[in-house]
Amino acid sequence: MKQGTQKLYVDQPARVGHSQCRNCNILHEVLFSDLTNNELDSIIQGIYEPIDEFSYEKGAVLYHEGDEDDAIYTIRSGLVKLVRYLPDNSERIIRLMKGADSIGLERVLGHTYGHTAIAIGPVTACRIPIGVLQLLDAEKPRFYRQLMERWATVLFQADDYIMMLLSGTVKQRVAHLIEWLSDITQDSDKHSVVLLKGKNAAAMLDITAESVSRTLAELKRLNILRHLDGDRYEYDAKALKEYANAA
Amino acid sequence: MKQGTQKLYVDQPARVGHSQCRNCNILHEVLFSDLTNNELDSIIQGIYEPIDEFSYEKGAVLYHEGDEDDAIYTIRSGLVKLVRYLPDNSERIIRLMKGADSIGLERVLGHTYGHTAIAIGPVTACRIPIGVLQLLDAEKPRFYRQLMERWATVLFQADDYIMMLLSGTVKQRVAHLIEWLSDITQDSDKHSVVLLKGKNAAAMLDITAESVSRTLAELKRLNILRHLDGDRYEYDAKALKEYANAA
DNA sequence: CGAGAGGTTGACTTGCGTCAATGAACGTGG
DNA sequence: CCACGTTCATTGACGCAAGTCAACCTCTCG
Numbered sequence: 001m002k003q004g005t006q007k008l009y010v011d012q013p014a015r016v017g018h019s020q021c022r023n024c025n026i027l028h029e030v031l032f033s034d035l036t037n038n039e040l041d042s043i044i045q046g047i048y049e050p051i052d053e054f055s056y057e058k059g060a061v062l063y064h065e066g067d068e069d070d071a072i073y074t075i076r077s078g079l080v081k082l083v084r085y086l087p088d089n090s091e092r093i094i095r096l097m098k099g100a101d102s103i104g105l106e107r108v109l110g111h112t113y114g115h116t117a118i119a120i121g122p123v124t125a126c127r128i129p130i131g132v133l134q135l136l137d138a139e140k141p142r143f144y145r146q147l148m149e150r151w152a153t154v155l156f157q158a159d160d161y162i163m164m165l166l167s168g169t170v171k172q173r174v175a176h177l178i179e180w181l182s183d184i185t186q187d188s189d190k191h192s193v194v195l196l197k198g199k200n201a202a203a204m205l206d207i208t209a210e211s212v213s214r215t216l217a218e219l220k221r222l223n224i225l226r227h228l229d230g231d232r233y234e235y236d237a238k239a240l241k242e243y244a245n246a247a
Numbered sequence: 248m249k250q251g252t253q254k255l256y257v258d259q260p261a262r263v264g265h266s267q268c269r270n271c272n273i274l275h276e277v278l279f280s281d282l283t284n285n286e287l288d289s290i291i292q293g294i295y296e297p298i299d300e301f302s303y304e305k306g307a308v309l310y311h312e313g314d315e316d317d318a319i320y321t322i323r324s325g326l327v328k329l330v331r332y333l334p335d336n337s338e339r340i341i342r343l344m345k346g347a348d349s350i351g352l353e354r355v356l357g358h359t360y361g362h363t364a365i366a367i368g369p370v371t372a373c374r375i376p377i378g379v380l381q382l383l384d385a386e387k388p389r390f391y392r393q394l395m396e397r398w399a400t401v402l403f404q405a406d407d408y409i410m411m412l413l414s415g416t417v418k419q420r421v422a423h424l425i426e427w428l429s430d431i432t433q434d435s436d437k438h439s440v441v442l443l444k445g446k447n448a449a450a451m452l453d454i455t456a457e458s459v460s461r462t463l464a465e466l467k468r469l470n471i472l473r474h475l476d477g478d479r480y481e482y483d484a485k486a487l488k489e490y491a492n493a494a
Numbered sequence: 495c496g497a498g499a500g501g502t503t504g505a506c507t508t509g510c511g512t513c514a515a516t517g518a519a520c521g522t523g524g
Numbered sequence: 525c526c527a528c529g530t531t532c533a534t535t536g537a538c539g540c541a542a543g544t545c546a547a548c549c550t551c552t553c554g
Contacts, residue, residue, distance in 0.1 A: 144391040151398035178341045
């Protein structure tokens with residue numbers, strides 16, 4: 001459904017098994033909140049299609065823009081980027097979703113997927129057939145209230161995204177990205193982040209990968225950013241703000 | 248509630264009168280769709296606070312970010328910009344809303360207004376107390392379904408906004424803005440637009456007012472854009488696309 | 495008619511994109 | 525296990541698109 005001239009992405013997830021919804025604190029807290037265990041059980045038994053859990057490797061596609069599978073996904077771990085492609089086939093990251101977020105919600109309204117969802121690192125996610133949501137709706141009319149809150153949350157995030165990550169100079173954007181990522185991933189209250197770099201960061205901030213690299217290099221040079229391991233870094237929050245604010 | 252060092256905006260709307268909801272095709276089509284006249288009547292009678300219609304002059308503020316009046320607004324005519332202010336007090340337009348759009352929906356979820364809403368030209372809008380919506384909810388549990396669709400629509404627009412108006416060169420952004428405005432305002436199928444210029448356009452596209460001015464001047468010079476009257480222009484859609492695509 | 499805000503235009507400067515070369519990381523096959 | 529290819533990150537040199545600064549014009553409104 002996407003243009004094939006694009007970079008090749010892996011496409012086969014591994015099915016981990018049926019989801020243990022009763023034991024899944026994420027679903028409980030998030031999508032099915034305010035349901036009792038009994039209600040949840042009855043719904044799960046009522047469906048013919050199971051809720052499966054899948055694991056995806058880096059670069060795997062959960063779904064493509066324009067597709068119309070009857071399912072949404074709830075991320076259990078990892079980061080998923082929702083992207084669209086510009087006319088020149090370059091990738092633009094529209095949103096970045098983390099554990100406990102649900103994606104593909106537009107299918108509930110009958111729209112095709114609005115983005116292509118790609119795992120940034122290793123990801124596990126539950127595939128929830130839309131039938132489940134329809135049952136939920138039937139059982140609990142106020143269910144849509146819940147869903148609405150999620151839409152609203154996503155929208156607020158989109159606004160912040162525009163304000164923080166798509167405004168100002170390269171330095172400001174990169175600085176904001178670091179703060180934002182550390183917020184998102186909530187790596188404890190410690191000032192550490194799993195950092196997006198290169199192409200991914202560039203596609204979020206609408207700048208080039210080279211600019212990202214240069215800026216991160218400068219931050220390391222200034223000792224505002226220190227490497228820990230892998231993609232993990234710690235940073236000096238105060239100095240980072242100053243760096244961003246300095247003309 | 249906003250930083251007062253900012254440009255002064257007029258703040259007093261004129262109350263036009265109680266809204267004639269039964270005769271208001273906008274509300275019918277949009278927010279209260281799928282309600283019968285009888286249902287609508289019974290709801291309107293049930294509320295203590297009336298639905299008033301106001302007219303705002305250019306620059307008037309419908310509400311401020313952070314405020315918590317118990318009302319949403321449905322725009323009946325004109326354009327309203329939803330803005331936030333960057334640390335340096337410069338204005339950034341997050342969304343542009345037109346007739347038949349509803350704004351301030353976040354109040355339904357109990358959040359404070361997420362933006363400051365400012366009339367771009369003359370605007371008329373109905374102020375709908377939240378109580379009305381709660382009654383609607385009580386009468387029609389599936390009401391939230393409707394609201395959810397609106398959230399989703401806004402979100403899709405936000406995505407397009409990022410893709411079209413906040414990507415690429417100045418020329419591309421301005422070109423896209425023209426197309427987008429002509430879409431939004433649907434000035435018949437003819438290729439004409441009420442054009443945003445200067446500061447407003449700049450605040451949408453995240454470029455400077457000078458860049459906007461220069462680009463529009465060039466478009467006029469190339470005869471791709473022709474002045475009609477006031478802020479209305481007609482344009483050559485095909486030539487405009489070529490202009491945007493040319494490196 | 496004057497003041498003030500916003501739009502236009504020109505000259506200058508610079509941030510950042512482009513291009514290109516090098517290096518590091520990873521996977522594959524011999 | 526090492527050699528090789530592929531992909532992505534890094535670094536430098538260069539040029540241009542667009543921001544900045546400033547002068548001037550236009551419109552509106554008191």
